[in-house]
Amino acid sequence: MEDIPLYLLLIALVLLLIVSGFFSLSETSMMAINRYRLRHLAKQGHRGAQLTAKLLANPDRLLGVILLGNNLLNTAAATLVAAIVSIFFAHDELALLLGSIAVTLAILIFSEITPKVIAAAYPERIALAVSYILTPLLRVFYPVVWFVNLFVQMLLAVLRLKPSQQATHQLSMEELKALVLEAGHLIQKKHQSVLANLIDLESVTVEDVMVPRNQIEAIDLEADEEVIRGQLLTCHHTRFPVYRGRLDNVVGIVHVRKVLNQLREEKITTEMLEAVMQSPYFIPAGTPLFSQLQLFQENHRRIGLVVDEYGEWLGLVTLEDILEEVIGEFTTQAPSQTSSFKQQPDGSIIVEGGTLLRDLNRKLGFQLPLDGPKTLNGLILEFFRDIPEAGTGLNIEGYPMEILQTSNQVVKIVRIYPAVFQKSETDPPEH
Incomplete structure (x- = not known):
C-alpha cells in the first residue's frame, strides 16, 4: 500500500464514504416509506414499488444486506485512514488518534447523518429508486445474509422474542382517526370531518x-x-x-x-x-x-x-x-322547536338542562366529558351528587356555570360562562 499514491488512497476513501452513505440512505428510506402508499403503487403496477414491497416483506434479509454493506464499508474506511496515517506519520500515536477522530466525523457527517436526513425527507422517491440496486445485491449476498440471520434468529429464540411484522403495521381506530385528521391538504376539511365521525361511530352509543x-x-x-x-x-x-x-x-x-x-x-x-x-x-x-x-x-x-x-x-x-x-345536521328545525342555546349580551349562553353534551361540544366548541352522563342535567347531578337549587354556581372542566331553574328534580335551565370569564368578577360562585 506504500507504493499507492496518496491521491488514489483519498479517492478510495471518498468512494467508501459515498457507498456507505448509499446504504444509510437505503436503510432510512425503506423504514420510513408509507406502507399504505407503497401498496397502492404496487397494485398500480409500479415496478419500483413492487420491488420495495418484496424487500420489505422480509425485513431481516433487507436489513441484513444493508447493514452488511454499511459496516464493511465503514470498517474499510477506518482501516484505510489508519493505513494512510501509518504510512505518512510512522505510527505516531497522536496522529492515529486524530485520524480516528477525523474518520469518525467523516462517517457520521457524510455516511450516516446527512444521508439519513435526506432519506427521511424523501423516503418514497429514494426507496423506490434504491430497490433496483438492493434487489440484485440481496441475491448476490444472500448466503452471507442467511448465515448472519441464523444467529439472529437463535438469539431471538433465546430471548423468547417473536417479532410480528403484521402486528406492527396494524392501525387502531384512534391511530386511523389521527391519520385522517392530520392528512392536511390531502383531504378536504369537510371530508376529514365525515371520515373522523364515521370512525367514531363504533365508540358512540x-x-x-x-x-x-x-x-x-x-x-x-x-x-x-x-x-x-x-x-x-x-x-x-x-x-x-x-x-x-x-x-x-x-x-x-x-x-x-x-x-x-x-x-x-x-x-x-x-x-x-x-x-x-x-x-x-x-x-x-x-x-x-x-x-x-x-x-x-x-x-x-x-x-x-x-x-x-x-x-x-x-x-x-x-x-x-x-x-x-x-x-352533520341536514334536517330543518320544526317551527315549534326553539334552539336549546341562547347567546346573551355578556357572552354567556343559556342552555336547557336536557341538552346532549355531544351537541354542546360540537355546536359550541366545548370540551365537556362524554364518558359519563349524556346530558348537561346528568353531568350537573353527577357533580353535586344531589339536586342543586336555582342560583347555585359550579365549575366543570373549566366552564363556570350557574343553575337558573330546577323543576321536578331536574335542572331545567343553566347559564354557561365562556372559559375567558373564569377569573372575571361576573363569574358565579363555585359550590
Whole structure:
C-alpha cells in the first residue's frame, strides 16, 4: 500500500464514504416509506414499488444486506485512514488518534447523518429508486445474509422474542382517526370531518344521540279522537310512537303518511291507527351507532326506542340521528322547536338542562366529558351528587356555570360562562 499514491488512497476513501452513505440512505428510506402508499403503487403496477414491497416483506434479509454493506464499508474506511496515517506519520500515536477522530466525523457527517436526513425527507422517491440496486445485491449476498440471520434468529429464540411484522403495521381506530385528521391538504376539511365521525361511530352509543323520552311527542290511543286528529294535523314529524294510557306502554309506531287519506275524510279512529301502525322496534342501551346503523338496514327500520337493562324506555333514535353524526345536521328545525342555546349580551349562553353534551361540544366548541352522563342535567347531578337549587354556581372542566331553574328534580335551565370569564368578577360562585 506504500507504493499507492496518496491521491488514489483519498479517492478510495471518498468512494467508501459515498457507498456507505448509499446504504444509510437505503436503510432510512425503506423504514420510513408509507406502507399504505407503497401498496397502492404496487397494485398500480409500479415496478419500483413492487420491488420495495418484496424487500420489505422480509425485513431481516433487507436489513441484513444493508447493514452488511454499511459496516464493511465503514470498517474499510477506518482501516484505510489508519493505513494512510501509518504510512505518512510512522505510527505516531497522536496522529492515529486524530485520524480516528477525523474518520469518525467523516462517517457520521457524510455516511450516516446527512444521508439519513435526506432519506427521511424523501423516503418514497429514494426507496423506490434504491430497490433496483438492493434487489440484485440481496441475491448476490444472500448466503452471507442467511448465515448472519441464523444467529439472529437463535438469539431471538433465546430471548423468547417473536417479532410480528403484521402486528406492527396494524392501525387502531384512534391511530386511523389521527391519520385522517392530520392528512392536511390531502383531504378536504369537510371530508376529514365525515371520515373522523364515521370512525367514531363504533365508540358512540345510541344514548349519545337519542331524543330523551320527556322530549318525545307521542300519541295516546286513549285520548279523544279530536285530540289525536289535531296532533296529527299540527305535527312536524313523519313518525310517532303510539302508547296506551302510560308513556311506558308503547304499542307501536305510526307513519303520518298512512293516515293522510283518513285525515281528509275526517275519519280518525283508534282502530284505524292500530291497523296502520307498525310494531315498536326496541334498541338495547349501549348499542354502538355503527352496529345500530347496520341493524336499521337489516331490519328495514328508520326509528327505534332505546330501552335499558330493566326494559324501561329511555328515548328515541332515528336513522337521521345517526347520519347527522357522520355528515352533520341536514334536517330543518320544526317551527315549534326553539334552539336549546341562547347567546346573551355578556357572552354567556343559556342552555336547557336536557341538552346532549355531544351537541354542546360540537355546536359550541366545548370540551365537556362524554364518558359519563349524556346530558348537561346528568353531568350537573353527577357533580353535586344531589339536586342543586336555582342560583347555585359550579365549575366543570373549566366552564363556570350557574343553575337558573330546577323543576321536578331536574335542572331545567343553566347559564354557561365562556372559559375567558373564569377569573372575571361576573363569574358565579363555585359550590
